[in-house]
Amino acid sequence: DQQVKQNSPSLSVQEGRISILNCDYTNSMFDYFLWYKKYPAEGPTFLISISSIKDKNEDGRFTVFLNKSAKHLSLHIVPSQPGDSAVYFCAATGTSYGKLTFGQGTILTVHP
């Protein structure tokens, strides 16, 4: 049972435009959500997170939106840069869990 789903395996965007990566979850016990960026043969790099008490968190070019009623979150990257090309994973956890549950990842390609 995939509790965290990223339904788009890949996304292609032009440099300077907005990248929107989506993530859905099913477990209502999740109350904290994170986005990670990963290059091949490297560990994931933490990007941004959001608590369930918020619906938006912003850090520079990255903004995460959370829609609790829809059990959906998204990561917006504006403006997109070629260096953003990587695999993006969303992850979720519950206060009592500690461990993260990851989605399958979305490959983002930003074209110059």
Added chain:
Amino acid sequence: GAVVSQHPSWVICKSGTSVKIECRSLDFQATTMFWYRQFPKQSLMLMATSNEGSKATYEQGVEKDKFLINHASLTLSTLTVTSAHPEDSSFYICSARKQGPTGHEQYFGPGTRLTVT
């Protein structure tokens, strides 16, 4: 900062031998560390949760006698793959949870590529 290192970054071993992978939090103390495994083109699979000074908690389907985890200090956890077989070949990644306002962020090491011949 929150830097996590892993050693070695890659290792080749013969079938039947054991391999130890180290995970260190370099600039913070981590009471909890996690070990993941990633297969090609797949997501990260949590193998076990390692708590300093206590036994690791393994996920369902992960053999605890095959994947020995030791978390001897607040900055070091080790994963030993015992009697390795070719099917154990994979990319192993550790993470460490940094204590903070939320305590949920995990910071990952660069990973270790294990190839068993």
